[in-house]
């Protein structure tokens with residue numbers, strides 16, 4: 001059983017966690033702080049991020065913490081965050097693409113993309129691309145992208161990424177989480193093909209008690225819990241990301257998630273990746289789409 005106790009000393013490392021003010025991202029950031037890293041808690045709301053930093057400081061740990069302001073629904077904001085990060089920092093050991101939104105009422109990013117596709121995938125695609133020069137020159141760097149079991153039901157509908165045809169909240173969430181895992185795997189293909197030392201790994205946190213369900217009615221939430229069973233506490237949901245980020249056993253192009261109950265609960269283990277996430281034709285199409293949509297081209 002792999003737990004936080006297995007994480008080695010992380011001092012000297014610089015780590016960005018998006019969506020770090022609450023839930024799985026908060027616990028991920030806290031674990032790195034406990035192990036001595038310099039952690040940038042990246043979120044869109046300054047008050048929430050500062051409050052999260054205060055909460056972590058009251059817990060045990062000997063790392064250091066920094067506020068990062070990023071709205072993943074705005075490419076301008078993503079660029080601003082990345083540019084100021086690059087001016088301030090000489091290294092980036094770990095980028096944890098964790099922030100996310102699930103089944104909001106129909107809404108769009110600043111650039112007009114369906115919100116979940118935009119925040120969960122496009123924002124992180126752009127962020128990773130902007131920060132790539134720093135990742136590339138930091139030895140042992142890893143890019144962890146947080147997907148979800150929802151990817152299993154995902155299909156990329158290239159004709160509806162701006163909700164041109166219709167909006168189905170759960171269908172779009174599944175699509176965005178499929179895009180996340182396709183991105184993580186395709187990035188690893190490209191890193192390997194170009195002999196880069198940076199690796200890209202996907203994680204899925206299982207079923208956790210977090211604010212991700214904020215757009216669900218209490219009836220829908222109760223039905224969801226009935227279907228998936230007991231929800232884990234977010235510290236446990238953070239373990240797959242932490243494993244992917246720190247374990248010497250974790251490998252580029254793989255997916256790690258909880259090992260029990262079909263991936264809903266348990267401790268980190270490698271998970272089987274289904275065919276919809278391994279389709280290289282879709283991956284190349286999605287990559288080109290994302291480059292054009294964001295204007296970010298990986299070097």
Ligand SMILES: NC(=O)c1ccc[n+]([C@@H]2O[C@H](COP(=O)([O-])OP(=O)(O)OC[C@H]3O[C@@H](n4cnc5c(N)ncnc54)[C@H](OP(=O)(O)O)[C@@H]3O)[C@@H](O)[C@H]2O)c1
Pocket residue numbers: 018019020021022023024025042043044045048070071072073098099100101102119120146147148149204205206207208209210211212213237
């Ligand atoms: N909880 C689960 O059971 C579960 C299962 C599978 C996958 N996941 C994935 O795990 C990740 C973390 O989710 P969670 O469960 O911890 O949810 P959460 O408690 O709702 O946390 C989501 C985080 O993402 C941030 N975020 C949302 N929209 C953003 C934006 N436009 N710009 C920047 N940050 C934004 C939120 O910030 P605000 O607080 O400001 O909104 C929050 O910090 C997500 O990628 C989610 O899809 C979770």
